Amino acid sequence: xxxxxxxxxxxxxxxxxxxxxxxxxxxxxxxxxxxxxxxxxxxxxxxxxxxxxxxxxxxxxxxxxxxxxxxxxxxxxxxxxxxxxxxxxxxxxxxxxxxxxxxxxxxxxxxxxxxxxxxxxxxxxxxxxxxxxxxxxxxxxxxxxxxxxxxxxxxxxxxxxxxxxxxxxxxxxxxxxxxxxxxxxxxxxxxxxxxxxxxxxxxxxxxxxxxxxxxxxxxxxxxxxxxxxxxxxxxxxxxxxxxxxxxxxxxxxxxxxxxxxxxxxxxxxxxxxxxxxxxxxxxxxxxxxxxxxxxxxxxxxxxxxxxxxxxxxxxxxxxxxxxxxxxxxxxxxxxxxxxxxxx
Numbered sequence: 260x261x262x263x264x265x266x267x268x269x270x271x272x273x274x275x276x277x278x279x280x281x282x283x284x285x286x287x288x289x290x291x292x293x294x295x296x297x298x299x300x301x302x303x304x305x306x307x308x309x310x311x312x313x314x315x316x317x318x319x320x321x322x323x324x325x326x327x328x329x330x331x332x333x334x335x336x337x338x339x340x341x342x343x344x345x346x347x348x349x350x351x352x353x354x355x356x357x358x359x360x361x362x363x364x365x366x367x368x369x370x371x372x373x374x375x376x377x378x379x380x381x382x383x384x385x386x387x388x389x390x391x392x393x394x395x396x397x398x399x400x401x402x403x404x405x406x407x408x409x410x411x412x413x414x415x416x417x418x419x420x421x422x423x424x425x426x427x428x429x430x431x432x433x434x435x436x437x438x439x440x441x442x443x444x445x446x447x448x449x450x451x452x453x454x455x456x457x458x459x460x461x462x463x464x465x466x467x468x469x470x471x472x473x474x475x476x477x478x479x480x481x482x483x484x485x486x487x488x489x490x491x492x493x494x495x496x497x498x499x500x501x502x503x504x505x506x507x508x509x510x511x512x513x514x515x516x517x518x519x520x521x522x523x524x525x526x527x528x529x530x531x532x533x534x535x536x537x538x539x540x541x542x543x544x545x546x547x548x549x550x551x552x553x554x555x556x557x558x559x560x561x562x563x564x565x566x567x568x569x570x571x572x573x574x575x576x577x578x579x580x581x582x583x584x585x586x587x588x589x590x591x592x593x594x595x596x597x598x599x600x601x602x
Contacts, residue, residue, distance in 0.1 A: 261328075261329050261332065261600070262596050263327075263329040263467075263593070263596050263597060263600060264329045264332045264333075266467045266589065266592065266593055266596070267299055267300065267303045267329075267333075267467060267468060268303055268307065270300060270303065270466070270467065270504065270505050270589075271300060271303035271304045271306075271307050272307070273505045274300070274304055274505050274508055274509045274512070275304055275307060275308065277509050278304070278509055278512045278513065278516075280304065280305075280308045280316075280512070280516075281308075281312070282516055283305070283308070283312075283316045283360065284312045284313065284314045284316065285312075285314035285315075285316070286316060286317070286359040286360060287316075287317040287318075287319065287356070287357070287358040287359050287360070287396075288305065288316060288317070288318055288319070288358055288359065288360040288361070288362070289319040289320075289321065289355065289356070289358035289360070289361045289362070289391075289394065290302060290305075290318070290319070290320050290321065290361075290362045290364060291321045291346060291361075291362070291363050291364055291365035291387075291391070292321070292322075292363075292364035292365035292366060292404075293320030293321055293322050293326075293330075293341065293364075294320075294322040294323075294324075294326035294327070294330045295364060295365070295368070295468070295469075296368075296464060296465075296466065296468040296469050296504055297364045297404065297461070297464065297468075297504070297507065297508060297511070298320065298362075298364045298365075299330060299333065299468045300468060300504055300505070300508045301362055301364070301508060301511075302318065302320055302330075302333040302334075302339075303333055304508070304512070305318050305339075306318075306333050306334075306336055306339065309336065309338060309339075310336060315336075315337060315338045316338060317338045317339075317340075318334075318338060318339040318340070319340050319342060319355070319356060319358060320333075320334065320339070320340070320341045320342070321341075321342050321343075321344065321346065321355070321365065322341060322342070322343050323343070323344070323345060323346065323365070324343075325343070326341070326343075327470065327597075327600075328600070329600070342355070346365050346382075346383055346387045347378075347379045347382040347383060347386070347387065349386070349390070352386075352387055352390040352391070353390060355390075355391075355394055356394070357394050357395070357396050358394060358395065358396065358399065359395075359396050359398075359399045359400070360399060360400050360401075360402075360515065361391055361392075361394065361395050361399070361400075361401050361402070362402045362404070362511075362515065363387070363388060363391055363401070363402065363403050363404060363442075364404040365383055365387070366380070366383055366384065366404065366406075367379070367380050367383070367435070368406075368475070369473065369474045369475055370432065370435075370474075371474050372474075373432075373434060373435040374431045374432065374434070374435075377434035378434075380434045380435050380438050381434055381437075381438045381441075383438070384438035384439055384441060384442040385438060385441050385442065385445065388403065388442050388445045388446075389445060392445070392449055392454070392456075395454065398455075399454075399455070400455045400456070400515055400516070401446070401449070401454060401455065401456035401457070402456075402457055402458075402459065402511060402514060402515040403442055403443065403445075403446045403456065403457070403458045403459070404458075404459055404461055404511070405439045405442060405443050405458045405459060405460045405461065405522070406435070406436075406439045406460060406461055406462070407460045407461065407462035407463070407524070407526060407564065407566055408424075408432065408435055408436045408439060409423055409424055409436060409439055409440055409443070409460060410422060410423070410424045410460075410564065410566075411424040411425070411426050411432065411436055412424035412425035412426055414563075416563050416564055416565045416566070416567075417565050417566055417567035417568075418524075418564070418565075418566055418567060419524070419566075419567035419569070419570070420460070420520070420522045420523065420524055420567075420570060423440075424436075442458070443458045443521075443522060446458045446521065447521055450521055457514050457515065457518045457520070457521060457522065457523065458521065458522045458523075459510070459511055459514055459522070459523050459524075459525045460522060460523070460524050460525065460526075460566070461502075461507060461525045461526070462499075462500070462502060462524070462525065462526035462527070462564070462565070462566050463476075463499045463500065463501045463502055463526060463527065464501075464502050464503075464504055464507045464525075465477040465478065465501055465502070465503065465504065465586065465590060466503050466504030466505070466586060466589060466590055466593070467504070467589055467590060467592075467593035468504060468593070469593075470597075471594070471597060471598060476499075476533060476536065477501065477536060477540070477587065477590060478590070478594070480536065480537050480540045481540055481544075481587075481590060481591055481594050482594065484540050484541060484544040484546040484591075485544070485594065485595075485598065487546055488546075488549075489537060489540065489541050489544075489546045489547065489548050489549060490548075490549040490550075490551070491533070491534070491537055491548065491549065491550055491551065492551065493551065493553065494534065494550055494551075495532055495533035495534030495535075495536075495537055495550070496532055496533070496534065496562070497532065497533050497562050497563065497564075498530055498531070498532050498562070498563040498564070498565065499527075499530070499531065499532075499533065499536075499564060499565060500526055500527040500528060500529060500530045500531070500565035500566065501527045501529070501531065501536070501583060501586070502525065502526045502527035502580075503527070503580070503581035503585075503586035503589075505581060506527065506577075506580050506581055507525050507526075509577070510523070510525045510571055510575065510577060511525060513571075513574075513575040513577070517574075517575070518574070519574075520570070520574075523570060523571055524566040524567060524568055524570065524571065525566075525571070526565060526566035526568060527565070527580060527583075528568055528580050529580065529582065529583055530565055531583055534548070534550075536583070536587075539583060539584055539587055540587055540591070543584070543587060543588060543591060544591065
């Protein structure tokens with residue numbers, strides 16, 4: 260077992276202290292986006308639990324591009340299968356096996372990637388979602404990973420699940436926002452047909468499991484700090500509530516297995532400006548934060564965005580969240596090991 264695998268496995272142990280997955284015994288679960296930040300932590304949980312159950316869980320993990328070498332370690336047990344293919348390819352999707360539980364976590368979560376791939380972004384969240392529902396066994400459960408991007412256009416956070424934002428369809432981010440909105444609509448249509456399906460609006464997740472080319476804020480800052488060049492694009496005044504991956508996946512398991520509503524927010528509870536995040540990373544890595552001369556903020560993303568986590572706290576009694584500095588320490592260690600690995 261590699262050190263990279265150890266970090267993910269330890270995170271799975273943390274999650275499983277709070278979640279009982281015995282319901283999955285002897286069942287088949289399909290996870291799309293299996294090599295991504297969220298997907299790999301689902302896999303790690305499933306491997307650890309399956310090895311302890313009398314009847315192992317059959318796990319099907321779907322990946323798009325060639326995964327990092329450590330990912331294969333989460334498939335090295337009986338009943339686990341990794342399938343590599345393009346989920347926007349109808350023939351590939353139709354050839355997928357049926358499952359009792361489906362977690363649709365495949366998506367372009369990084370703005371730079373979904374804006375470069377608008378058509379695939381739309382297909383992944385619409386056409387692919389329809390086909391995946393066809394693969395769900397009767398009486399099964401379906402979890403669709405949506406996004407807090409649906410709140411774009413709203414002001415005065417925190418945003419709750421009854422709210423919805425607006426975006427012009429000619430804006431660069433609209434391919435992602437409208438795709439996620441449509442994905443949630445598909446889920447709601449199937450719910451009306453009696454299917455146990457739910458959506459989660461994920462916000463600002465971070466942690467071990469990302470690649471070296473990940474361009475999300477915390478990953479990008481850590482990579483810049485390793486190069487001793489922690490320069491911001493603007494003054495970093497935007498406010499976010501970052502959510503460490505163990506908290507995110509814990510909540511998602513709860514929603515999949517026990518959630519009763521159609522949609523749940525999944526996000527952090529500690530608010531920080533982008534500047535504060537950069538300074539935290541800079542402090543830990545002993546790298547100064549450099550600000551540009553311009554005073555305007557980069558356009559495109561909202562100035563303030565965090566979620567109302569009341570429903571999750573009330574329904575699942577979720578009150579403990581990983582502090583930002585603790586999560587950043589784990590993520591820095593991940594990238595330190597990753598850049599020295601064979602990947």
